[in-house]
Amino acid sequence: MPVAVLVPLYLILVLLPLALARLQGLPPRPLADELASGAGLVALAMILAEFFLLGRFRGVTRRAGSDVVMRAHQLLARGALLLAVVHPFLYVSPMTPPPVWDVTSRTALNYGWAGMWPGIAAWLLLGGLVAMAIARDESGARYQHWRLLHGLGAVLVAGFGVLHVLRAGRYSADPLLGRVWIALLTLAVAALLYVYLVAPLIRRCRPWRVASVTRAAARTWTVTLTPEFEGRVGYRAGQFAWLNIGHGVFSLDENPFSISSAPSAGRDMEFIVKELGDFTRTVGQVRPGTRAWIEGPHGHLTHEGHAGAPGIALIAGGVGIAPLLSILRELSATGDARPAALLYGNRTEAQIVAREELQHLADTHGTEVVHVLSEPPAGWTGATGMIDAELLGRHFGGTARRGWLYILCGPPAMLTSVEQALKALGVPSSRILSERFVYD
Ligand SMILES: Cc1cc2nc3c(=O)[nH]c(=O)nc-3n(C[C@H](O)[C@H](O)[C@H](O)COP(=O)(O)OP(=O)(O)OC[C@H]3O[C@@H](n4cnc5c(N)ncnc54)[C@H](O)[C@@H]3O)c2cc1C
Missing domain, CATH: 2.40.30.10 (Translation factors)
Incomplete structure (x- = not known):
């Protein structure tokens, strides 16, 4: 499924409840009330959609890249939180039971305690969940414990959110929209169960x-x-x-x-x-x-599927060499005759991985291998400092290499600066693939 399909799919998913609410044609309320309900509906749909952005569904990660999927998961969670936070404060209609003649809750908010408590619980839990995720590294919590809490918390937020909207929502009283919420919740929980229960069960046959x-x-x-x-x-x-x-x-x-x-x-x-x-x-x-x-x-960090690229440039920082080594080995094993160049940055010489093998690839496959050390030993004759715009310009500045495929892996700060420098050299974004070793 191409990325161009994934984004519209996501939008359809999160806007579907809003569209179904609009189609009900209920008598209008003050604009603030409509905005409040709209924010709540979209926030809940976004929370449920988060379950599909776990970075574990290959159809998604192979197209967009896991780091992009996880970044989207984080940013969209913050967006959902923002909408959820403002949602209750936008209402202007009185919070009293509506008069008997007002069957569509046009003049008042029909909020009994049964509908309110799940909403308050989801609202508080969601804030806690996002705050916990942002502060995870500083908290010192074990990653696995954090992940378990995060998953359980997310299921509670989704469950309470759907309970709230079904009991208190004006639009979700509609049977069709009610069924859509139940279906979305079921799919979200099924996605989690698939990743942590069904997939491991299948994996048991592949030890x-x-x-x-x-x-x-x-x-x-x-x-x-x-x-x-x-x-x-x-x-x-x-x-x-x-x-x-x-x-x-x-x-x-x-x-x-x-x-x-x-x-x-x-x-x-x-x-x-x-x-x-x-x-x-x-x-x-x-x-x-x-x-x-x-x-x-x-992941999508691969030269496969880019047969049209006339050459391959690989830029690695530290252990970011791992996937690029796989690519270099595959180019050599398959006899791919395209020219390849590797810029490989480390702090010290002792950190260089597979040095002899890289030399062998240079000798046999003709790969251009450039080691860059930021703390070079005395007598080092190779490149020094960081992989910066100047070094990139020296190796990839010519027009001949502008159409190459650029594959980057390393620390986030390095990737950001290298991507900027390559774009400044005229390399189109579509020719740059990168992966950050960050997943949270
Ligand atoms: C797509 C991708 C590819 C990677 N490839 C490599 C590689 O080839 N070689 C390599 O050395 N490292 C790689 N990493 C980084 C590696 O995953 C982390 O260094 C490792 O998980 C740290 O685990 P730890 O228990 O030793 O560290 P901890 O001290 O427990 O954690 C340090 C940090 O590592 C991350 N981390 C820890 N556990 C996990 C986990 N289960 N899932 C996700 N993140 C976690 C978290 O950000 C955490 O804060 C990659 C990361 C990603 C996302």
């Missing part, structure tokens, strides 16, 4: 085993997994997967990592893992033979 864990560079490990099932291990060079090592198939202890092996190289899957926190700091101690589970592949 993996850790084949080896070796040191790749300073505080960085290469983890190789072997499938213990017959059948296809399908992924595209540059994609990522959720890795669960040593836990049960339903465990929330799973982390996203880019696949660094080439799909054409065989059925084993390789990952390059940099020590950062709770899990990654212990990855060096994982024993060969440990059971593992893989959920994926996800």
Whole structure:
């Protein structure tokens, strides 16, 4: 499903309740009341739509990129919160039971306690949920605990929200709109159940085993997994997967990592893992033979599907080399004759991953490999500093490389500045693919 379809689909989903409310043709109320109801209807639909932006549905992540989907999830959650916050304060009609003749609640707000309490609960919980998500890194909470709370909280917000709209809503008293809310809530909960219950159940038939864990560079490990099932291990060079090592198939202890092996190289899957926190700091101690589970592949960071690009430019910062290594390996394994260039930035020389292999690719495939160090050792003859506009201009400034495909992976700040610099060099946005190693 192309992105051009995903966006209209989203808009249809969140505007459907509003459109159905409008079509009821109820007698008009003061504009402020209509705005209040509209804000509430759209906010609730947006909350329910968040369940489909979990970054776990391949049809979506393969087109838009997981980081884009998750960013949309975060921003849209804030938008829903904003609408939900203003919703009760916009009403101007009195909060008293409407007179008996006013069957369409035109003159007053029909808010009994039965309809009010779920609304207040959803309203407070939603604020808490968004605040918790924004402050997650500072809170020191374990990611897995946060994720569990986030999921449970989201189900409560959705459930209370729908209860509120069905009991208190003027427009949602309509049987058709009522059924739409129930259907949307059911689909939202089903999406969550699919990701955390059904998909793991299916995954039980596809177990993996850790084949080896070796040191790749300073505080960085290469983890190789072997499938213990017959059948296809399908992924595209540059994609990522959720890795669960040593836990049960339903465990929330799973982390996203880019696949660094080439799909054409065989059925084993390789990952390059940099020590950062709770899990990654212990990855060096994982024993060969440990059971593992893989959920994926996800992501759109791949040269596949871009056969028309005359060349491939890869720009990596730190462990962002992982997906780009997969692409370089695949280009070589498939004998892709297009020219390729890699700009690979690290802080120190000890952090460079797969240095000999990159040299070998340069020698055999003709890949232009440029190492850039911000803290070079004495006697370093390569590039120094950051991957900045000046360096990019030197390597990609010519008109011949403007039509290349640019694939970027690294720290968010680096990606933002590299994207800006490439656009300033005249590279169209459609030729730039990037992925941030941030997922929350
Ligand atoms: C698409 C993608 C691809 C990635 N590829 C690589 C790669 O190839 N190599 C690599 O070293 N790192 C990669 N990362 C980053 C890697 O996922 C995190 O470094 C790792 O999850 C940290 O886990 P931790 O328990 O060691 O750290 P913690 O201290 O628990 O967490 C540090 C931070 O890492 C993130 N994080 C932790 N656990 C999770 C989780 N389960 N899901 C999502 N985010 C989490 C959170 O932002 C958290 O605040 C990738 C991330 C993404 C989103």
